[in-house]
Each structure stands twice: as structure tokens, then as C-alpha cells.
Amino acid sequence: MKNLKKGFIPLVLLIIAVAAIGGGSYYYKKSKNKASDQNKRAVANNVAVSVDTVNLKTYTNQKLGFEFKYPTVWKLKEKIDNSNKEQILNVYASNTEFRDGQYYWALDPAQALFMLTIVPMDDVKGIYNSRKNFEKNFNLGGIVATKRKTYELTDGGPGSGVQTGVEISAYKNNYLYIISLGPPAGFTETFDKILSTFKFTKPVTTSAGKSDITTSVLGNTLSVRKGEKVVQTIALSQDAISALGVVTGNVDKFITNQDVNFDGHNDVGIFSGIGYGGVNIFYDYYLFNPKTEQFEKNSILMGLSNTQVDAQNKTITSTYKSGPGYDSQTYKFDGSGYIKLPVVPAVR
Known part of the structure; x- marks a missing residue:
């Protein structure tokens, strides 16, 4: 042949x-x-x-x-x-x-x-x-x-x-x-x-948004389903997929699911890049809108690295390696939006 x-x-x-x-x-x-x-x-x-x-x-x-x-x-x-x-x-x-x-x-x-x-x-x-x-x-x-x-x-x-x-x-x-x-x-x-x-077997879908909303990734598309029906698709970066696979060997980490605006609905973080030799792993966040049942990209929560969510204090902290130490940036949610708090520099 x-x-x-x-x-x-x-x-x-x-x-x-x-x-x-x-x-x-x-x-x-x-x-x-x-x-x-x-x-x-x-x-x-x-x-x-x-x-x-x-x-x-x-x-x-x-x-x-x-x-x-x-x-x-x-x-x-x-x-x-x-x-x-x-x-x-x-x-x-x-x-x-x-x-x-x-x-x-x-x-x-x-x-x-x-x-x-x-x-x-x-x-x-x-x-x-x-x-x-x-x-x-x-x-x-x-x-x-x-x-x-x-x-x-x-x-x-x-x-x-x-x-x-x-x-x-x-x-x-x-x-x-x-x-x-x-x-x-x-x-x-x-x-x-x-x-x-x-x-x-029963598919392990990642719950996001309301209980009947699920997300799954295949190839370069994030599919959002309500039951069996696809209600939204989000294109994923091929460069990002390739980079994540090289660093982690596992594209399952491409999506995170957690409530980042503290409204009782899970939101999705979509992997967007890698920095500092794979130490900093960045995500862009899409917030679930219960009225439209769609995930909407948030302009503030872009490129957050190694994110930590504090539900009690309603804060989101992004930690990233810079030089010999780590810096962190915290966002406070006040009920309607995010307030960017001062950067906390690492002790070097």
C-alpha cells in the first residue's frame, strides 16, 4: 500500500x-x-x-x-x-x-x-x-x-x-x-x-452548574449538557491541550469545577497555559448563569495560577512562582463582583 x-x-x-x-x-x-x-x-x-x-x-x-x-x-x-x-x-x-x-x-x-x-x-x-x-x-x-x-x-x-x-x-x-x-x-x-x-459503565461526568448540568471534554471541545442534550460548547485551545499533556501527561486536568462566585452553582476553570517550567498552571474561569444555564467567561478571573478558593471568606487566591519565591494575588467577592486585593509578595 x-x-x-x-x-x-x-x-x-x-x-x-x-x-x-x-x-x-x-x-x-x-x-x-x-x-x-x-x-x-x-x-x-x-x-x-x-x-x-x-x-x-x-x-x-x-x-x-x-x-x-x-x-x-x-x-x-x-x-x-x-x-x-x-x-x-x-x-x-x-x-x-x-x-x-x-x-x-x-x-x-x-x-x-x-x-x-x-x-x-x-x-x-x-x-x-x-x-x-x-x-x-x-x-x-x-x-x-x-x-x-x-x-x-x-x-x-x-x-x-x-x-x-x-x-x-x-x-x-x-x-x-x-x-x-x-x-x-x-x-x-x-x-x-x-x-x-x-x-x-456509568460515565463519570463532572458536575457543574445545576445538578442536571454536566460537562465533558473530548478532543478540543468542552460540551455542556442538560441531561442528554448539548446546550453549550466551548472551544478549547489546541496549544493549551498539547502543553498540558506534555507537562502532566493527563488532559483530565484541563477542566476544574468549583463554585468561585459563591452562589451555590459550580463554575468551570479551563486550562489556558503553563509558566515557569510547568510550576504555574493557568486557568480562565467561566461562571455559571442559572438564568440562561450557560457558562460565561469572566474578564477578571483570567489566567489564575494554582487557584485556591476560600468559601468562608469568599476569596480566590492565585499563587504563582516568580524568581526564587512565590507571589499571590487575592480577589474578594462582594456579592456582585470581584475586588482585587494588594499583591502579597513572597519572602525572598
Whole structure:
């Protein structure tokens, strides 16, 4: 298969679902990593590869609410793609190494790939509608799903020719789940074991605003929901997301939820930047308006670092490293707005 140039990846990613519908398959990018010669010969002769299906470890995504188990000897990578509006989450599990940013592979017949793609339903209703008439012939974690064969024609390497795969589609919690398995030959037992452990759990959403208002982040968008309905979206800075991931390794810290204007409703702080080598982590605050049920950016509470909220004294303190010590800036809430108190310099 011809190599895809790096610059084409976002475009290909955007049309992946359409290609899946029309061509009956997801496209895979050729892996340069090879499994052992023993495994290659076994699969080529249609002999089941010996894979440990007893010693498993669990992948859990609390935010979206699902988990599954996979062999401990396999590699797993989670990747959120921020290059397009679909904000696709990909989770890969494979018996061989794979490169960061690798999306589609022309698989070596001895290389097993479990690829889970999750897309918000709000962005892919057309894709879902095209699948909802497929035969509902599979149970995925208690959810009725579709399961069908897919085909891919490759033109090079040990896996050249027509390769068959399996695609499973399911809908849960306002997301479309698409699982691609390939190639199944020699790995049927392993894939069946992984799928049998797939479980949907209750999503851990972060409460904000009123009790029925929740926020969640996927890709570069903060979605505000009232029940199942999206009532507001806030675009997040890709630079900020990248910076936070480098420093903390965990984008879950992108959003904070606390009542910063002391009205009984949680407000959201959205990560906006990093300073002093990762010591100062800055947030911009959006205050919840109970009348409109929207979060409104506050012009005063911008770029607060290492924020501390004192509900008793109704103050917000921003502490930041400056030189050898730390300075702090406190804001007093008087019931209608914020009063900026004098800076408290650090003892140096």
C-alpha cells in the first residue's frame, strides 16, 4: 500500500467513516513492525497463534464509561485526534509495537489489531443512520450491536492481497462505538475474549452548574449538557491541550469545577497555559448563569495560577512562582463582583 503523507492524515481521518460505509472497510496504514517468523508461519498456514487469554489487564475510560480487557503482553495506546471537528478518540491494542500517530494499517497477517473508534453522535448522525439498518446480530457489553465482515485490498508486503476483518458498531451514551478487528485469522480466540470482556459503565461526568448540568471534554471541545442534550460548547485551545499533556501527561486536568462566585452553582476553570517550567498552571474561569444555564467567561478571573478558593471568606487566591519565591494575588467577592486585593509578595 502506498504510504500516506503526513499532511494527508487529517483529511483521511475526516472521510474514514464515509469510506467505511461505501467500501465496507476502514483503511489501515501499513505497519513497519513485524511479528515473529513463528507467528507469521502459523497464520500463513491458518494455524491458531498461541495467545495468552488468561492473563489479561483492563483498560478503563471512566469519562466515557466503558472498559475491556486485553492480553498483558499486548501494547495499548489511547489517542485523541484534535485535527478535525469529529474529535475522534482511538484506542489501539496490538500484539506488536506501533508508531505514535499511526491510524490505518495494511496489516501483516501475523499482526493483530483491535481498534476502537469513538465519535460523538452529534457529529455523525448520518453515519449512525447508515448503520442502524444493519442486522443487529451481536451483543457488545449488553448492547445490541452490528457485526459484519470487512475487506481490504493491499498491494505489498507479507499481507498483500485481499484481507478480511471484522467491524462492530454500537451506540451508547450519545457516542458511536466502532470496533475494527484485523486480521481475524489466527486471532479469533483472542478477539472473542476481548469482546466478551467489553463492559459499559456509568460515565463519570463532572458536575457543574445545576445538578442536571454536566460537562465533558473530548478532543478540543468542552460540551455542556442538560441531561442528554448539548446546550453549550466551548472551544478549547489546541496549544493549551498539547502543553498540558506534555507537562502532566493527563488532559483530565484541563477542566476544574468549583463554585468561585459563591452562589451555590459550580463554575468551570479551563486550562489556558503553563509558566515557569510547568510550576504555574493557568486557568480562565467561566461562571455559571442559572438564568440562561450557560457558562460565561469572566474578564477578571483570567489566567489564575494554582487557584485556591476560600468559601468562608469568599476569596480566590492565585499563587504563582516568580524568581526564587512565590507571589499571590487575592480577589474578594462582594456579592456582585470581584475586588482585587494588594499583591502579597513572597519572602525572598
